[in-house]
Amino acid sequence: MKNRPTVGxxxxxxxxxxxxxxxxxxTTASILALPPSMIPRIAAAIENxxxxxxxxxxxxECTGCTESLTRSAAPTVEGLIFDAxxxxxxxxxxxxxxEQAEAARHAAMEENDGGYLVLVDGSIPLGNPGFSTIAGIxxxxxxxxxxxxxxxxxxxxxxxxxxxxPGADPNPTGAVSVMDLVKDKPVIxxxxxxxxxxxxxxxxxxxxxxxxxxxxxxxxxxxxFFGTTIHDRCYRRPFYEQGKFAKTFDDEGAKAGWCLFKLxxxxxxxxxxxxxxxxxxxxxxxxxxxxxxxxxxxxxxWDRGGFYxxxxxGHFGSGEKLAGAAVAGVALGVAAAxxxxxxxxxxxxxx
Amino acid sequence: xxxxxxxxAPASPFHGNVRPILNEVKxxxxxxxxTDIPTTIDLASLPxxxxxxxxxxxxxxxxxxxxxLDALGSSxxxxxxxxxxxxxxxxxxxxxxxxRYIEITRSPEILSSQDADIAAGRARLENxxx
Numbered sequence: 366m367k368n369r370p371t372v373g374x375x376x377x378x379x380x381x382x383x384x385x386x387x388x389x390x391x392t393t394a395s396i397l398a399l400p401p402s403m404i405p406r407i408a409a410a411i412e413n414x415x416x417x418x419x420x421x422x423x424x425x426e427c428t429g430c431t432e433s434l435t436r437s438a439a440p441t442v443e444g445l446i447f448d449a450x451x452x453x454x455x456x457x458x459x460x461x462x463x464e465q466a467e468a469a470r471h472a473a474m475e476e477n478d479g480g481y482l483v484l485v486d487g488s489i490p491l492g493n494p495g496f497s498t499i500a501g502i503x504x505x506x507x508x509x510x511x512x513x514x515x516x517x518x519x520x521x522x523x524x525x526x527x528x529x530x531p532g533a534d535p536n537p538t539g540a541v542s543v544m545d546l547v548k549d550k551p552v553i554x555x556x557x558x559x560x561x562x563x564x565x566x567x568x569x570x571x572x573x574x575x576x577x578x579x580x581x582x583x584x585x586x587x588x589x590f591f592g593t594t595i596h597d598r599c600y601r602r603p604f605y606e607q608g609k610f611a612k613t614f615d616d617e618g619a620k621a622g623w624c625l626f627k628l629x630x631x632x633x634x635x636x637x638x639x640x641x642x643x644x645x646x647x648x649x650x651x652x653x654x655x656x657x658x659x660x661x662x663x664x665x666x667w668d669r670g671g672f673y674x675x676x677x678x679g680h681f682g683s684g685e686k687l688a689g690a691a692v693a694g695v696a697l698g699v700a701a702a703x704x705x706x707x708x709x710x711x712x713x714x715x716x
Numbered sequence: 717x718x719x720x721x722x723x724x725a726p727a728s729p730f731h732g733n734v735r736p737i738l739n740e741v742k743x744x745x746x747x748x749x750x751t752d753i754p755t756t757i758d759l760a761s762l763p764x765x766x767x768x769x770x771x772x773x774x775x776x777x778x779x780x781x782x783x784x785l786d787a788l789g790s791s792x793x794x795x796x797x798x799x800x801x802x803x804x805x806x807x808x809x810x811x812x813x814x815x816r817y818i819e820i821t822r823s824p825e826i827l828s829s830q831d832a833d834i835a836a837g838r839a840r841l842e843n844x845x846x
Contacts, residue, residue, distance in 0.1 A: 383830035385787030388806050391826075392815040394758070401756035401817070600765035603732045622731075622765070641761050646812060653766065 373412030393574065396567045398589045398638075410574045417573060418473050418481040420511055421455040424504040425497050425531040425540055426487030430522040431457050433559035434566070453481075456499070467500050470511065478514040482572060485543050488524040488531045492539030508546060517551040517578050518543055519568055523661055526554035526585070533667040544585055551578050554585035558661035563642050564590045584664060586636065595632035595658045598640035601625070614655070625652060629673035631660030731765035734772045737818070741776075741801055744820035748800055754821035769816075776803060776818070783827060789814070793824055 370378070376386055390408045394401055423431070435458070452458065453473035454466065461469055473481060485508065490496040494503035502510075512518050520543040523529040531540035544552045555568055568587055571579045579587040596602060604610070604624040611618035612627050619628075626633070632640075635658050639650040651658055657673070660666045737757065744755035759769070776796035785791040789808040796803055802824050806815040 382787050383832040384785060384826055387826055387830070388785070388788055388791060388815075391817070392806055395760045395815045395817075398761055401758055598763045600731045600733055600763040600768070602763070640763055649766075 371413055371415050373414075375416075393570055396563060397571055397574070398567075407574055410576075414573055414576065416451050417516075418451045418453050418477040419484060419569070420453055420470055420473055420481060420515075421458075421484040421486070422504075422507060422511060423456050423499075424485065424487030424489050424508070424525070425538065426522065426524050428457060428486075429559040430486040430565075431455075433562050434521075463500065474511065474514050480516050481514070482569070483512050483515045483518045484521050485518060485525045486521040488528045488540035488542060489546060490531070490538035490540050492537070496538045505546065508543070512547050512550055515550055517553060517572070518547050519553045519555060520544065520585075521555050521565060522560055523556040523558045523666065526556040527664040529558065530667055533665075552585055553578055553581065553587065556584075556586060556662040556664075557637060558659075558666075560662070561590070561638055561642050561644065564638060582636065586662070590638040590642075591636040591662065593636065595635045595637055595640050595652070596630075598638075599632055599652055600640070601652060619655060622655075625655075625657040627675050628657045629671065629675055630657035631663070631666075631669075631672075631676065632658040633676060635660040635663055637662040730768050730771060733763050733765060733768050734775070737762065737772060738775070741798070741818060741820060745798070745800055748820055748822070754819065756820075757818040759816040759818065773803065776801060785826065791826070793827060 373386075376389070381389070386408065387404070390404050390411065391401065393407055393411070394404050397407075399407070421431075451473075454470040456466070459466060459469070487497075487504075489504045489508060491505060494505065497504045499507060520526040524531055524540075525543050528536070528540050528542045528545075531538055532542070544554065553568055555565055557564070564587075567590065568579065571577075571587070571589075579589055582588055582591055584591075596605070599605075601622060601624050604622075605626060609618060609621075609623040610627040611621075611623045611625055613619065614628065624630070630652065632652065639658070640652070643650045643653075659672050660669065663669070737759075740755075740757060744757070747753055747755060759772075764772075776798065779795040779797045779799065782792070782794035785793060789806070789811065791807065792803070792805045794803050795801070800820060800822065802819040802821065804815075804817045804819055804824055804826070805813060808814045
């Protein structure tokens with residue numbers, strides 16, 4: 366790893382000017398949702414960072430997470446990041462197969478012992494090791510072997526982070542999450558079905574830039590992206606405050622773009638960055654397309670009642686009134702805002 | 717040139733997300749005048765409904781000075797009709813927007829020639845004489 370070039374050297378070799386580098390740092394701060402006052406620190410850190418090795422393991426998954434990542438919205442920034450990491454093992458993307466592929470994984474583990482990142486998508490079946498194997502190795506065995514020399518593990522997608530759909534009731538394979546099995550390494554959860562591509566690359570960028578893992582919430586998710594709810598940053602929130610709700614998908618409220626709370630929107634209890642980062646090159650996000658948030662980045666989202674049941678009737682059990690849920694929404698907003706202020710204060714050295 | 721009407725956020729069909737930003741710009745201008753401390757607003761982290769970002773950009777308008785930077789894709793840096801308020805837009809090599817900021821400053825830093833580039837350029841110039 367010591368022989369790998371620094372990111373500063375990579376950019377210099379590409380003929381990138383200092384202005385270009387400052388632009389790269391500004392967009393990196395933006396990706397990491399850090400205040401622009403952090404740009405000089407990012408610049409100093411990036412210049413001296415070396416390429417980390419990354420091993421990507423795919424278990425019980427649908428490849429949607431990889432599809433999401435490889436269709437990231439900002440190819441140049443991501444391109445630079447991927448120039449800056451060494452993706453040494455990934456079933457779907459690598460050219461090698463069979464024994465060659467496994468040899469590449471072992472070589473990367475040996476060469477970068479103690480310093481590489483393991484990215485995992487998919488849950489791990491414990492019911493029967495034969496439910497999911499790679500090169501004849503069970504998922505749980507491969508995970509334990511690979512994380513032994515890792516610096517940290519990133520669980521990509523809701524399956525790896527929380528068990529996801531394979532782990533949904535009745536969980537026929539006995540699927541568990543990465544953090545259920547990995548107890549002696551830092552585990553960063555990047556849930557979502559799939560996660561926002563920018564969020565995945567941002568976690569890698571954070572590690573690349575600062576050599577540390579980001580601040581995490583109680584579910585192991587980076588506070589930068591999972592510190593506020595969809596509802597807190599939703600452009601339709603003013604309608605929620607005004608009590609203007611769509612009640613069916615084709616009523617006047619739906620046509621006017623009013624709040625989708627009564628159509629089952631899980632925005633008030635879902636922590637994610639969709640409302641500002643958006644999808645498909647920043648085009649829109651589910652609520653902007655007229656559909657309630659399903660809450661896919663929350664633990665066990667699949668088993669938390671009907672997608673179209675309002676939070677006031679489904680999520681909190683029976684009999685809760687809309688007013689009760691509204692109070693909960695406001696309380697969550699206050700807590701998230703306080704958490705956001707703490708994070709900002711940490712970086713700016715204030716408060 | 718600047719009227720009160722220009723900084724009024726519209727009612728329907730917009731969602732009221734523009735006016736707070738215009739207020740933030742106003743306060744940042746006070747800060748710049750009083751303390752000479754610049755402010756950068758990263759628009760990526762703020763909520764916008766359909767049409768609101770375009771409305772914000774149109775409201776701030778185009779002022780006396782515009783610049784184009786070609787480094788890792790193009791960037792547009794232009795002063796708005798409000799002096800000291802700059803609209804900065806970074807694009808990648810595929811011409812996709814990767815960063816959008818309002819900078820409240822006398823001049824965005826990225827417009828200045830950077831020491832490392834000046835030194836590299838000086839070395840290139842010296843080679844001309846050999």
